[in-house]
Amino acid sequence: MAILQIRQAIRDAMKEEMLRDERVFLMGEEVGHYNGAYKASEGLLEQFGPKRVIDTPIVETGFSGVGIGAAMCGLRPIIEFMTFNFSAVAFDQIMNNAAKIRHMTNGQFGVPIVFRGPNAAAHMLGSTHSQAFEPYYAHIPGLKVIAVATPYDAKGLLKSAIRDDNPVIFLESELMYSVKGEVPDEEYTIPIGKADIKREGKHVTVVTWGQGVPVSLKTAELAAKEGIEVEVIDLRTLRPMDIETVITSVKKTNRAVVLFHDWPYGGVGCEVIAQIQELAFDHLDAPVLRECYEDVPFPYADNLEQLVLPTPEKGLAAVKKVLYRG
Amino acid sequence: MAILQIRQAIRDAMKEEMLRDERVFLMGEEVGHYNGAYKASEGLLEQFGPKRVIDTPIVETGFSGVGIGAAMCGLRPIIEFMTFNFSAVAFDQIMNNAAKIRHMTNGQFGVPIVFRGPNAAAHMLGSTHSQAFEPYYAHIPGLKVIAVATPYDAKGLLKSAIRDDNPVIFLESELMYSVKGEVPDEEYTIPIGKADIKREGKHVTVVTWGQGVPVSLKTAELAAKEGIEVEVIDLRTLRPMDIETVITSVKKTNRAVVLFHDWPYGGVGCEVIAQIQELAFDHLDAPVLRECYEDVPFPYADNLEQLVLPTPEKGLAAVKKVLYRG
């Protein structure tokens, strides 16, 4: 098995799918000549040429719409948002066209498209560039939403997303592009809609995704030092959500924390909580807690940004709280 | 006390505030010569002239941004979205400018603005015109979000919203503009951030807002016939949320249902659930359930639309379920 960075796993997934299927193309700002703002498309222009690796001007609504229109014609676009923060200006295209065209045409047209790019905060980019977009997209029927945290998951799930006949929102992280991990040399895919237990444990279930995964794993390490065995579930797919895996775990641990990189109000975190309290009510020994961004726009200053973020220490405090040990 | 429709209460609130404060103006599509697509601004152009009642072309991002820019100069714009469905194309202006300018300028500039208009589904308008926007806006720190269900609340809260120094999202309903109710003749305002108990009861708490209010009240009536006393809490303000009122009620009833007109995943409904299970964990005798839109894009056909909507009957079923009587 090769050791790859997440950015390379993403690049390889796109490359393999582009080799496999001529209908697949990549479009976005700086994806071609610049090799991607975060180098996730390194070498693809050279390999596939400007017909299939297309630099756009800064018109997120325009090129999202072009992707949707091309998908309706049978092509399979991958649309890169330089970051998902910039998808706010394309929100209508995703919510009203990508998500609804199959439905509103009664199945005459489909929109097999992937929107991908880094999501949520990076480091000291300020309030407009530090936002998580899963609460908006996961809310909408007609979309699938994925968030990845390892090279293995990134490659396997991106390949599935590209092959999927539905519109898929694929969330990466700027801060995690260099994270390394094993990736099989042979071809593989990971089914959309399956969570992954990243660490087993029996005392507390921590449900997480995306940037929350490494924080949760460190939380589990800290907890282990205090004799607490945390089970870390990486949802991987946020919509549709693999709630069975979560419930099975909670029925074992009887306690849960949801740890994620987004503001608290509503969103995916609350969906997890609502489902757990509904489906495992009699098994819960404590309320489900969330550990996430503070409910503030991101400040630029380093010291303030650190305070806003969820950390392993805060995760541990939440874990202890649901154990009534703190 | 006068009996007014909600649309008149809204009109009167705007009129009174425009009389009171020259900085207040109304801007949007068809708000002037046409008197508003749903006649919520009837007569205002005639009374205040085109300087203060401004018809715009169809450029939601453009006129939302103009409102924000004018507010930064000390004016107090009311921006009407013909429906909030069309705010999707202005999402970035609201999320990144309205909500963040005070923060990102370190308080040098404020954005005292109200975005108002009908929200969620009306009748047989299809998938793009039948969406609830509170999950998107209530998620964002820097905004206040209000949803009204009676003429009294509409007038009192809209006046407070116009006077508020922060950006406020004010959600009305096309289907409820003609709902009538008593409105005091003398001047009054209702504080933002206070829920209202629309009906008292002791067996089950139903938390609701907007179009959910009349459905919840009918649910309570049906329940009463079966000897179940439902307490109906109208949140009125979704952000900041008056969770105290909810928790006080749940501590009395020990059971709760959240009934609302939006898709289930995440959103305001799940926020309510997450808070209840956290703050009243030991008081809950059953999981908190949600009764809301089915998780599908809205179909046009009448029969299908009816199936998708929450109804008093479905509300009653949920109420009985949390009572383990069904």
Next chain:
Amino acid sequence: MTAAGPTEVSYEDQLKAAFKDQSKDDILRDYLAMLRIRRFEEAAARAYTRGKISGFLHLYIGQEAIAVATQQAIQPQDRVVSAYRTHGFALALGSDPKACAAELFGKAAGLVGGIGGSMHFFDKAHQLWGGYAIIGNHIPVAAGHAFASKYTGDGAVTLVFMGDGAVGIGPVHEGMTLAGIWKLPIVFVVENNQYSMGTPLSRTLPVEDITSRAAGYGFKSDRFHVTSVAETRDRIGAAVKRAREDNQPTLLELITYRFRGHSMSDPAKYRQKEEVETWRMQDPLERTLRALQLLHGFDEAALEQLDGEVIAEVDAAYEFADKAPPPLPEARFANILVGE
């Protein structure tokens, strides 16, 4: 239209001149094609009033020549993308009037299964690619169809229609920008019917001539009053040819008029009777009818017979729609995601 005065005379002469180069068969074909749309929509308006149709119903009455001309200007592989005022395109392109009426009635046999209603007519088999209800958001999508044509070499041209009220919104600008940079095989058509809802052009446009924008995108442009199918077809056709042969996008402004309110809920009080009457003189349907009378001797009886046939077809469509069953309850879960 009854009083004969000096204007009336010159109107007739002008009409004769305008239609003299067309064959009787062609004029008759255009007349019937427009009439079918008009009668269909008049019936829709009645059905709406009777509560058989709900939601928003936007009628095309006055603009029919554009849809008919479009159908004549294109080839079978081409695509027509429209906003929400779409019944005319569907009928002109060959959609079954029964399926169209059933869609308005929200029935399973509707063009899109009763799921979309008036605003979301789609009929892939008849080149109709929408039916979009958010102003301007179909323009980038249509640019995407044209992009796909260039990608696959399918030789198709995409024609995308929008109202005068749509030209200010951002997505239109972005779609046009991309079409301009990438030289896509596309024709942008603004159907300038003088109003967006209750708002006249003067409050919507910074300058009167919408085609003044073409230069900024590197487009060719054309701008004219729609008074007959033939001229409209030829001028749309020239743009289609440029798109197909040279990948040269065109911005067309077609000046026209809608005789009804914006939708069924709009009484259109914002305009004067005189204005409407002036435009009636230019109504392509009315003009074509008069041409048949003046140039080809169609008398009242002949015209009534034609009308009767058209009305019979329309009535049958609405009868079908009325009797057709609604969608099955399960239909609301269909076509959201596939493959599950």
Next chain:
Amino acid sequence: MTAAGPTEVSYEDQLKAAFKDQSKDDILRDYLAMLRIRRFEEAAARAYTRGKISGFLHLYIGQEAIAVATQQAIQPQDRVVSAYRTHGFALALGSDPKACAAELFGKAAGLVGGIGGSMHFFDKAHQLWGGYAIIGNHIPVAAGHAFASKYTGDGAVTLVFMGDGAVGIGPVHEGMTLAGIWKLPIVFVVENNQYSMGTPLSRTLPVEDITSRAAGYGFKSDRFHVTSVAETRDRIGAAVKRAREDNQPTLLELITYRFRGHSMSDPAKYRQKEEVETWRMQDPLERTLRALQLLHGFDEAALEQLDGEVIAEVDAAYEFADKAPPPLPEARFANILVGE
């Protein structure tokens, strides 16, 4: 810049001609104003490399003349609204370099309390109204400032700046559309520095001349190479006058060049050394320096003394920033909502 050949001679002559109508004092003032910005940003680049500044840092090096000219063209009530390449505007408009440096360092004494960083410079007291980081979303906001001026009659003109990469995005079109319809007192300035990140104009623009869009909005326009503060001031000034006196918006395209990468993380490998060298000959700062030498006999020593003074001010600003305390932890909850 050392080899003297035939081109060099004509370059000198051309320079002399260009600056001959300006007084020594004016040239010196412009030189120092530009130099201050350049030295400030060179210091910022060094601080970034040392890890004192983080996030995105977009330098204005090469474009300084525009900010300096803007300051000279406006009145105290006017507003300047920019995107995220803003240090130059702040310094030209009179912001305290200490506060600017402290902002980059994320310190409490920063221009916006360390909350915004490089992309969000705002300084209301010095007419700087942003500082926006989402491409194009400040254009409608700036139109809103101009709208407020018309509403209140405050007599202010709003000048809003954007990059060449911004002109395709929807909000720009919408803001311009409203300014055109409502005749707002505003000047739209495109700082065309040839690139948006790594993308040259040819992949961003459907036609080369950005001002070809002006007609569609009913704007006046002007387009020129920025080679000196004086000419730039006069041509911006003409647009400001039109805005103030006639409520006539103008679209200006200022052709310029950035000598650094897009941000500190961009090595700018996408352009050739020769290209950069050619543009260096047109760098307004360099030209103004040469004018001082050629026309007014400034020698190396005199210039070095001036430079030393500027550098001392800049160094003091960065020293201040380095020593200044970070924001208090509570600062993260401030200015989100007021009145609670």
